[in-house]
Amino acid sequence: MNFLYFLALNLDRYVFQILTLTAIVGAVLAAATREDAFRAGDRQGKWVWVGLLAGSAVAMATGMQFLSWIGAVITGVYWFDVRPQLKAIINGDYSY
Numbered sequence: 001m002n003f004l005y006f007l008a009l010n011l012d013r014y015v016f017q018i019l020t021l022t023a024i025v026g027a028v029l030a031a032a033t034r035e036d037a038f039r040a041g042d043r044q045g046k047w048v049w050v051g052l053l054a055g056s057a058v059a060m061a062t063g064m065q066f067l068s069w070i071g072a073v074i075t076g077v078y079w080f081d082v083r084p085q086l087k088a089i090i091n092g093d094y095s096y
Contacts, residue, residue: 016068020060023075027053029083037086053078 030049038046056071 013063016060016063016072019072019075020057022079023053023057023060023071026075026078026083027057030078033086034090037089040089041082041085043082043085049078049082 027050030046030053033046035046038044038049043049044052052074056074059067059071060075
């Protein structure tokens with residue numbers, strides 16, 4: 001029972017640590033993506049997304065309460081909206 005209590009108290013910290021890692025990986029992948037794919041997808045520029053994801057990782061790693069949630073949303077938007085569209089454009093599938 002003591003372990004579950006400890007886990008419940010620290011669950012948000014573990015979730016934000018995982019999200020920090022996904023933001024860092026997203027920033028690296030965004031930096032490795034072609035610049036013209038962002039323009040073709042009518043998205044913000046490559047370095048804007050790299051900056052947003054890197055800033056999100058810093059905010060979540062330092063534990064800033066409100067900014068951590070904003071960083072989590074930015075990370076989710078990249079992984080679930082921007083990245084799939086860019087991947088489809090790069091692979092030649094324009095049906096997105």
